[in-house]
Amino acid sequence: MLPADQRPLTLRMIFDQVVDDYDAVRPGYPSALIDDIITISTLPANGSVLEIGCGTGQATIPFAQRGYQITGVELGPTLAARAIAKCQSYPNVMIHVTSFEDWPAQPEAFDLVMSATAFHWIPPEIGYPKAARILKPTGALTIFSNEHPTPYTDFFAEVQPIYQRVVPEWSHIQTSPSIETRIAATVATVNETGLFAPVIVKTYPWSQTYSTHEYLRLLNTYSDHRNLAPQQRTQLFQEIGDVLERKYGGTITKPYLTVLYLAKKESVQ
Numbered sequence: 001m002l003p004a005d006q007r008p009l010t011l012r013m014i015f016d017q018v019v020d021d022y023d024a025v026r027p028g029y030p031s032a033l034i035d036d037i038i039t040i041s042t043l044p045a046n047g048s049v050l051e052i053g054c055g056t057g058q059a060t061i062p063f064a065q066r067g068y069q070i071t072g073v074e075l076g077p078t079l080a081a082r083a084i085a086k087c088q089s090y091p092n093v094m095i096h097v098t099s100f101e102d103w104p105a106q107p108e109a110f111d112l113v114m115s116a117t118a119f120h121w122i123p124p125e126i127g128y129p130k131a132a133r134i135l136k137p138t139g140a141l142t143i144f145s146n147e148h149p150t151p152y153t154d155f156f157a158e159v160q161p162i163y164q165r166v167v168p169e170w171s172h173i174q175t176s177p178s179i180e181t182r183i184a185a186t187v188a189t190v191n192e193t194g195l196f197a198p199v200i201v202k203t204y205p206w207s208q209t210y211s212t213h214e215y216l217r218l219l220n221t222y223s224d225h226r227n228l229a230p231q232q233r234t235q236l237f238q239e240i241g242d243v244l245e246r247k248y249g250g251t252i253t254k255p256y257l258t259v260l261y262l263a264k265k266e267s268v269q
Helices: 014-025 031-040 060-065 077-086 124-134 154-158 160-166 168-175 179-192 212-219 230-248
Strands: 048-052 069-074 093-097 110-116 135-147 200-211 251-264
Touching: 014 077, 014 212, 031 060, 031 135, 031 200, 031 251, 048 060, 048 124, 060 069, 060 093, 069 077, 077 093, 110 124, 124 135, 135 179, 154 160, 154 230, 160 168, 160 230, 179 251, 200 212, 212 230, 212 251, 230 251
Parallel strands: 048 069, 048 110, 069 093, 110 135
Antiparallel strands: 135 251, 200 251
């Protein structure tokens, strides 16, 4: 995987091609995670929140429902339009169609800067300093994402030979770092900026069940799968779908591990 600052903008925009799938099957986030973010960050009632890469509102709405003032930035215009439509009943939400890098943020304007499964697209040398700059002195940065626990088991291990045969250029997946290694690397990256107090990490295991159709729609929202040649992607999805139908009765329960990184700006000298 390329470092975030070397990824083409077109790959970051690829989610805008599949807004219906993205909105229908991309998972949300555990309510315990939302509660912990509010508690640990000491987010005040009616506090101001900036969300980086709000997508179609999977993380936006839980905070809007709790009454927080939310400013969202979303690079994809179609994704942003869907989020705006879904948040019409929340006058406390405002969404801008732009990248975080280009957005003209005011310094010390927010109690919380958050990003749900999106911050990895931003060059770290831009993302972390800008987040720190726009946080109030007692504010906090929180990054969270839904990960698939490793190692793969059951169905998810069974389909790996399909990936190896149909998408041999993805052979590096077999030697990718474990989730524990990736967590440690993210913690080190944030701590090494010197812009925040030490990172707090929490994890939330859960699962979601998908039909074959829903699971293939989910795969269709992943940037690497979307970036495949159409014929290659069609073959991959057909073979994965066949395994699901023949051996799993057309239903699969996907495990998730939501990982939270929270770093407070307060007490940083």
